[in-house]
Amino acid sequence: MIFGRNKKILLVEPEFPVVNKSKNHSNFLPIGLLKLASYCRYTENEVQLIRGNKAASFYPDQILITSLFTYWSFYVKESVSFYKSRYPKSEVIVGGIYATLMPQHCKEYTGCDEVFIGQHEEADKLMPAYDLVDVDYQILHGMRGCSRKCPFCGIWKIEGLNFKNADELNKEICNNKLIFYDNNMLVNPNIRDILSMLAETTYNGRVLKCECQSGFDGRILSRNPDLARLLRKARFTNIRLAWDFSYDQYSEVENWISIMENAGYNRRNIFIFMVYNWDFKYDELENKRRKCFEWGVQIADCRFRPLDQTFDNYNPKVKYQNDNDYFIHPEWSDSLIRKFRADVRKHNICIRYKIEWNNYDKKQERIHSY
Ligand code: SF4
Structure with a gap:
């Protein structure tokens, strides 16, 4: 090249x-x-x-x-x-x-x-040239690819699966704020060593703070609840858990939230990832959203676009668009997409600021914009 x-x-x-x-x-x-x-x-x-x-x-x-x-x-x-x-x-x-x-x-x-x-x-083996950008964090990959093959995701098609160990990652650390781009961090067979290393390592005499850009796989957490405490010790914040499957399995998600809470995380700061405008219909997503409201957790919503979609002109500021503008799943409509998105915004503000759903005023979106 x-x-x-x-x-x-x-x-x-x-x-x-x-x-x-x-x-x-x-x-x-x-x-x-x-x-x-x-x-x-x-x-x-x-x-x-x-x-x-x-x-x-x-x-x-x-x-x-x-x-x-x-x-x-x-x-x-x-x-x-x-x-x-x-x-x-x-x-x-x-x-x-x-x-x-x-x-x-x-x-x-x-x-x-x-x-x-x-x-x-x-190039992938080298440290990124951070001097070319103005950022106060470092991006790390503890793994590439993913062991799962979710139908709406392209990661497993474009990246081969491989993992780093704690020593390899330790040698790369050059900042106190670490953002992991791992797609499914907990599946790494070295995860316990990695989290322990992150908990104990200092850089410039200060401890590390960590975040994982993707959602943690709750199915792994429920089999290995000790990982939640290790994440907490490694000072991971902005926790996201992925609820990619149906509403019926909500008790599993509830269990993951409890595991994180028992490890010391405040549930109001936990985000549940949800893919919408996909095979699950609006009613199913709305039920999931309501469950999250009942549990007091926030939602990170992700509007699905097919992996071969070559345009997306969705505009949240206009009232109506159609599938000439952006991908609308046959089970969804433009109005349902806008309604779900608006309700998620309202949901998150209500959870964050402890506002009752019925006491919510749209002006609060401007006050608490994110
Ligand atoms: S677990 Fe996440 S990264 Fe892996 S295939 Fe599914 S959506 Fe993609």
Whole structure:
């Protein structure tokens, strides 16, 4: 993918529809590009990172553009067009999630010169070039891939399953705030050693604080409840648990919440992940939401889009859209999607600020906006 030395390599994150204040949020940091930046430097190439479509400070030999969700393909196409017209002699390569899931579409639709599929093995071993971004945290991968094969998820298709151990992770720590990008952290066979290491390790004389971007797998927690205490000792916050299956199994989810509470977590700070606009109908999701309200936990809602969906123009500010604008599951409708989303916002504010459902005033959304 990257040839020779002393080349000028431009790394580009397209102008994804992320508000500026969230660009450096841990959910959106272009970690793959930061690792490629380290690899470029390691191989004695000059590198520049651009977030958006702007002129570079040099004429690049190669332009490596990342991609994220397939439904954000338009922004990748925009970047390819921008950089190809600005630097017609440069080779433009697109990698990342969309490129890996839909390489043919990516090549034809964006007009790039080459598609890079999968992860860059050598770059993945290197520390991301954090000096290129302004963040106060570090992203770590204790694992890649996932042992499960949930039908709405593409992780198991794009990443092979592998795990790191506590020593390997310990050597990577260079910040007190760690964000784990692990897809299913608790499935790691080394998880107990890792959590104990995180609990005991200090950096610059201060303890570590941890967060896992994905939901913890409650089925593993219920078989190994000691993991909840280890998570607590390792100072994991913003706990998310994934309730991907039906309403009928709510007693299992209730048990996971109790396990976390017994380990010292306040249930009001626990989020339950839910996929909506998917095979489970609105009524089922609404029952799940109501159960969560009864339990006093928050919800992290995730609107489903198919893995080959190439556009998403959902706009929360307009009153009505149809499936020419964004993917609407046959069992759902635009109004049900908006209603569910609005109720989840209301739900979370009520839980966080201990407001009765019937005493909720919409103005509180502005006051407690998140
Ligand atoms: S457990 Fe999570 S990461 Fe793994 S396949 Fe299911 S949704 Fe994807």
